[in-house]
Amino acid sequence: DAKTTQPNSMESNEEEPVHLPCNHSTISGTDYIHWYRQLPSQGPEYVIHGLTSNVNNRMASLAIAEDRKSSTLILHRATLRDAAVYYCILKGSGGSNYKLTFGKGTLLTVNP
Amino acid sequence: DTEVTQTPKHLVMGMTNKKSLKCEQHMGHRAMYWYKQKAKKPPELMFVYSYEKLSINESVPSRFSPECPNSSLLNLHLHALQPEDSALYLCASSHLRTTNTEAFFGQGTRLTVV
Numbered sequence: 001d002a003k004t005t006q007p008n009s010m011e012s013n014e015e016e017p018v019h020l021p022c023n024h025s026t027i028s029g030t031d032y033i034h035w036y037r038q039l040p041s042q043g044p045e046y047v048i049h050g051l052t053s054n055v056n057n058r059m060a061s062l063a064i065a066e067d068r069k070s071s072t073l074i075l076h077r078a079t080l081r082d083a084a085v086y087y088c089i090l091k092g093s094g095g096s097n098y099k100l101t102f103g104k105g106t107l108l109t110v111n112p
Numbered sequence: 113d114t115e116v117t118q119t120p121k122h123l124v125m126g127m128t129n130k131k132s133l134k135c136e137q138h139m140g141h142r143a144m145y146w147y148k149q150k151a152k153k154p155p156e157l158m159f160v161y162s163y164e165k166l167s168i169n170e171s172v173p174s175r176f177s178p179e180c181p182n183s184s185l186l187n188l189h190l191h192a193l194q195p196e197d198s199a200l201y202l203c204a205s206s207h208l209r210t211t212n213t214e215a216f217f218g219q220g221t222r223l224t225v226v
Contacts, residue, residue: 034214043116043202043217044155087154098143098206099168100215102154 004088009107012078020073020106022088027068032091034100035062035073037084044087044102047073083110114139118203118218126226127193133221135186135203144186145215146178147202155202161186162208193225 005023012018024033034049048055048062050071055062061074075082087105116137125131135144143162147155160168161180175197177189186203200222206215 036215041219043204043219044215045217046214049214085154098162098208098213098215099157099160100145100204101157105154 004090004103006086006088006103006106008104009109011109011111012075013111014080015077018075018078018082018108018110020075020086020088020108021070022072023070024088024090025069027090028092030092033062033064033068033071034089034091035060036087036089036100036102037082038087038105039081039084047086049091078108078110080110080112083108114216116203116205116216116218118201118221120221121219122222122224124224124226125190125193127195129193130189130191132190133188133201133203133223135188135205135218136184137205137216138184139205139216140183140207141205141216142183142208143206144180145204145206146176146186146188147204147217149200149202149220151199159188190223193223195225198223198225 032049032051035047036044037047038044048060050062063072085105085107087102119134145160146158148158149155157170158172159178164180175192179187200220202220204215204217207213
């Protein structure tokens with residue numbers, strides 16, 4: 001599985017935007033970029049995913065570099081409820097495209 | 113219903129006990145997963161079932177025995193566990209046919225082996 005690199009931790013203030021980076025220099029042409037987050041004492045939850053183009057949904061935006069070697073998850077206005085570990089995951093589209101392999105993730109702290 | 117339900121939420125078992133963890137979903141997902149998560153670590157994949165057949169076993173010790181009796185249920189049978197097996201066990205499910213679909217996770221079973 002292609003590897004992702006994320007900062008161990010980041011800090012933000014409430015109601016400010018947060019940009020969570022992810023490097024994936026060995027990404028293959030068919031790998032999708034997925035983001036999940038895990039709130040304290042809960043199972044992971046899906047945030048967003050994309051292949052080449054930037055993506056928006058009600059939770060966040062995903063900005064993908066033109067060479068696809070990096071991406072950024074954007075939370076437009078952080079709330080205290082966004083404090084979680086955020087995982088950037090590459091997911092193939094081949095025979096085992098349903099397999100999710102988690103890296104270490106980024107622990108996001110949101111200050112009131 | 114976009115929920116994956118895991119029972120029990122907490123389980124304490126002795127090293128000689130036999131117990132089972134249960135997972136249920138009614139989203140029509142044909143892929144189901146077991147993950148193990150130790151404190152302050154990311155989830156680690158243990159098993160994947162696709163169309164009720166075991167498709168991935170990540171070299172998990174035989175004291176963990178998965179079972180998928182039907183498309184909605186996933187069990188993890190536990191026998192002769194060690195204290196180091198204490199962890200949060202997460203179940204997840206997803207579609208198989210749709211390209212790059214999202215996975216839904218349960219809240220997990222917190223297992224303590226004494």
